[in-house]
Amino acid sequence: xxxxxxxxxxxxxxxxxxxxxxxxxxxxxxxxxxxxxxxxxxxxxxxxxxxxxxxxxxxxxxxxxxxxxxxxxxxxxxxxxxxxxxxxxxxxxxxxxxxxxxxxxxxxxxxxxxxxxxxxxxxxxxxxxxxxxxxxxxxxxxxxxxxxxxxxxxxxxxxxxxxxxxxxxxxxxxxxxxxxxxxxxxxxxxxxxxxxxxxxxxxxxxxxxxxxxxxxxxxxxxxxxxxxxxxxxxxxxxxxxxxxxxxxxxxxxxxxxxxxxxxxxxxxxxxxxxxxxxxxxxxxxxxxxxxxxxxxxxxxxxxxxxxxxxxxxxxxxxxxxxxxxxxxxxxxxxxxxxxxxxxxxxxxxxxxxxxxxxxxxxxxxxxxxxxxxxxxxxxxxxxxxxxxxxxxxxxxx
Amino acid sequence: xxxxxxxxxxxxxxxxxxxxxxxxxxxxxxxxxxxxxxxxxxxxxxxxxxxxxxxxxxxxxxxxxxxxxxxxxxxxxxxxxxxxxxxxxxxxxxxxxxxxxxxxxxxxxxxxxxxxxxxxxxxxxxxxxxxxxxxxxxxxxxxxxxxxxxxxxxxxxxxxxxxxxxxxxxxxxxxxxxxxxxxxxxxxxxxxxxxxxxxxxxxxxxxxxxxxxxxxxxxxxxxxxxxxxxxxxxxxxxxxxxxxxxxxxxxxxxxxxxxxxxxxxxxxxxxxxxxxxxxxxxxxxxxxxxxxxxxxxxxxxxxxxxxxxxxxxxxxxxxxxxxxxxxxxxxxxxxxxxxxxxxxxxxxxxxxxxxxxxxxxxxxxxxxxxxx
Ligand SMILES: Cc1cc2nc3c(=O)[nH]c(=O)nc-3n(C[C@H](O)[C@H](O)[C@H](O)COP(=O)(O)OP(=O)(O)OC[C@H]3O[C@@H](n4cnc5c(N)ncnc54)[C@H](O)[C@@H]3O)c2cc1C
Numbered sequence: 001x002x003x004x005x006x007x008x009x010x011x012x013x014x015x016x017x018x019x020x021x022x023x024x025x026x027x028x029x030x031x032x033x034x035x036x037x038x039x040x041x042x043x044x045x046x047x048x049x050x051x052x053x054x055x056x057x058x059x060x061x062x063x064x065x066x067x068x069x070x071x072x073x074x075x076x077x078x079x080x081x082x083x084x085x086x087x088x089x090x091x092x093x094x095x096x097x098x099x100x101x102x103x104x105x106x107x108x109x110x111x112x113x114x115x116x117x118x119x120x121x122x123x124x125x126x127x128x129x130x131x132x133x134x135x136x137x138x139x140x141x142x143x144x145x146x147x148x149x150x151x152x153x154x155x156x157x158x159x160x161x162x163x164x165x166x167x168x169x170x171x172x173x174x175x176x177x178x179x180x181x182x183x184x185x186x187x188x189x190x191x192x193x194x195x196x197x198x199x200x201x202x203x204x205x206x207x208x209x210x211x212x213x214x215x216x217x218x219x220x221x222x223x224x225x226x227x228x229x230x231x232x233x234x235x236x237x238x239x240x241x242x243x244x245x246x247x248x249x250x251x252x253x254x255x256x257x258x259x260x261x262x263x264x265x266x267x268x269x270x271x272x273x274x275x276x277x278x279x280x281x282x283x284x285x286x287x288x289x290x291x292x293x294x295x296x297x298x299x300x301x302x303x304x305x306x307x308x309x310x311x312x313x314x315x316x317x318x319x320x321x322x323x324x325x326x327x328x329x330x331x332x333x334x335x336x337x338x339x340x341x342x343x344x345x346x347x348x349x350x351x352x353x354x355x356x357x358x359x360x361x362x363x364x365x366x367x368x369x370x371x372x373x374x375x376x377x378x379x380x381x382x383x384x385x386x387x388x389x390x391x392x393x394x395x396x397x
Numbered sequence: 398x399x400x401x402x403x404x405x406x407x408x409x410x411x412x413x414x415x416x417x418x419x420x421x422x423x424x425x426x427x428x429x430x431x432x433x434x435x436x437x438x439x440x441x442x443x444x445x446x447x448x449x450x451x452x453x454x455x456x457x458x459x460x461x462x463x464x465x466x467x468x469x470x471x472x473x474x475x476x477x478x479x480x481x482x483x484x485x486x487x488x489x490x491x492x493x494x495x496x497x498x499x500x501x502x503x504x505x506x507x508x509x510x511x512x513x514x515x516x517x518x519x520x521x522x523x524x525x526x527x528x529x530x531x532x533x534x535x536x537x538x539x540x541x542x543x544x545x546x547x548x549x550x551x552x553x554x555x556x557x558x559x560x561x562x563x564x565x566x567x568x569x570x571x572x573x574x575x576x577x578x579x580x581x582x583x584x585x586x587x588x589x590x591x592x593x594x595x596x597x598x599x600x601x602x603x604x605x606x607x608x609x610x611x612x613x614x615x616x617x618x619x620x621x622x623x624x625x626x627x628x629x630x631x632x633x634x635x636x637x638x639x640x641x642x643x644x645x646x647x648x649x650x651x652x653x654x655x656x657x658x659x660x661x662x663x664x665x666x667x668x669x670x671x672x673x674x675x676x677x678x679x680x681x682x683x684x685x686x687x688x689x690x691x692x693x694x695x696x697x698x699x700x701x702x703x704x705x706x707x708x709x710x711x712x713x714x715x716x717x718x719x720x721x722x723x724x725x726x727x728x729x730x731x732x733x734x735x736x737x738x739x740x741x742x743x744x745x746x747x748x749x750x751x752x753x754x755x756x757x758x759x760x761x762x763x764x765x766x767x768x769x
Contacts, residue, residue: 119727122655123656124656124726124727125656125657125661125726126656126657126658129656129657129658148727149727192731192732192733193731193732193733194730194731194732194737195722195730195731195732195736195737195740197732265752265754265755265758266754266758266768267753267754267757267758268752268754271754314719318715318744321592321744321747321748322747322748322752322754325532325748325752326530326531326532326555326556326748328532328592328744328745328748329531329532329556329589329591329592329593329598329745329748329749330556330589330590330591330592330598331590331591331592331594332590333590334440334441334590334594350592353592353744354737354740354741357719357722357723357730357740358730360723361723361726361727361729361730365723365726366723367664367666367667370666371666383657383659383664385657385658386657386658386659387657387658387659390658395658396655396658396659397655
């Protein structure tokens, strides 16, 4: 399904109308973003009434370009990546109408920042082993437990939270999914410093946190299905950034190569050209993936794209330090900081090298994604499972 | 007849009994004084180097004196024993001026036939370093950046290892009288922020400083090149120790970490990679031993042995550290686990004293395999 020119014309007409009614130069930023949302121009593939027009996803590009040219403000997508990439599709797919109306608009405008409260110290790859308990009370739930590696929890107003509601059934069945208000007095966020020196992620302690039943997303006991939906979106989000030729990490390496004739050796040149070809191949794969999604055929390639992305980012940032030689021995700043946005690669050489190490861990490790490709895509037999049919409370740990 | 030099008989590639004892005493002391948490805390303190531990190592285990002949105040052992110590220091990443003082400066002085400072370094009473950027490789034709005019030295050398706490720097200089190597006590160091937090680098600046001549002419060039060659050989052993540490720690972790109701080490996706890493470490151990033995006895195969060891061990250490981070999952990416310290050391060591491709470039010449 491709967009006809009339579709695009009428879409651009809508954009013009938005711009006429809310001239960016004289309109408050938030007011403009809300108007853009209400006009269905936030994410055109979302349904009408929730920031979209039910159009193919790719048409958003034309909208964004027209708005950019008109000097319209943006919702700073990088600072709300988890909300846009993971919480929003989940709320859309599994939330009820009231929740969509309440959560999606402030999520998109950036008024409410979301984080992802999934991983626990004992449950990372094996997310379904998680033990944060939600217990039913009169008109809602009481939650106790600990989450970890929670990116941007220190900035967040809401978290997508998976909990255990029934420990007596096998692990995949006894989970329930919520939107968790991070301002609840029972939520404590402690910074967790990472290899780069800063603290992008956190430990989150949940102590008698009260969650109204109206913030439950999906059915009681159906949390695994909802969480799996979120994770599919996460992997697409991480692997899906569109880039020009020699964009991203590759651009940093090619620039270093062009700027530093004295660094060139036959060995590094062979590495560089090999990675150049792989990066270009990955870029084109990303393009094809976007076309597939637009055409409404999202495939398992999302996992493949994330694998390519993390592999390349690591290889390129490692090569960059070798090309930089003496400068590769330096780092800019180890000081503990709390960033306000997730940056999967960074723009400084030493930082990029270290940060890229997280790419094969966050959003499902490389090993887990390879298992998914092997088992769900290629249909290979799974590992011998010892934990599938036992009640969660009896699992070996 | 043309063709590459072929080693006829191999020296011992094992660790002798004496080396094992030395290893045990160094490890005991480092376990006691350089536990990784204290090493990490020190990186953000005002004293990034642990000179007290260095002096203890020197006085109790004699590690700075190993390659120095007894008649010059040394222990009369050899670079082989120093290499064994390097393995242990690679395991512990203790921030001591081993590479600068006990390896680079000591090797340069030995090559130049200097004896006075050599004895002081051997006892650990003073420390020194060789003023070259740490990324310099043996055989590099990069110009020296300090100029000698008479015995007055001026210029800056960037990214010098172990400079900040050094009492003396050995400065290679160029000037109207040709190349020369000087021992200098008046110098400024401006610290750099290093990727390897446990090995501080600094820029050394001399402004008309007076030096004591250590070597001149070709002898100065040879002293620097010998030091870099010995340095690359010792670094290979450090990389070996670091790789072993990463492998051991990871193997222990995957046996106890459960996911999906099983120890993660039971998954072939990890198991085979760890077995593969063991294979790589096995090869690294052999070539690191061979390079150490070659420099210890001035073997004619030294240049090839060092190029091979530097090239293999650099990459094995990086692989081991990267696998260590990956197989620990989220915890491996935190500040609160030593994996990041090992990763930073491994990556910096890969660049230090020549990246693998520089050593392979040297090797290509030695074994007559031109690139085109
Ligand atoms: C930078 C960063 C940001 C993150 N942000 C968030 C966040 O915002 N919210 C959140 O909830 N989580 C977040 N995470 C956590 C991340 O999702 C987990 O770290 C990840 O799922 C791995 O879990 P783990 O750390 O417990 O490692 P483990 O699951 O213990 O894995 C350890 C090793 O074992 C391997 N392994 C496990 N099972 C298998 C198997 N069956 N076969 C083969 N190998 C296996 C893994 O691949 C890995 O190499 C973040 C992590 C990082 C590094």
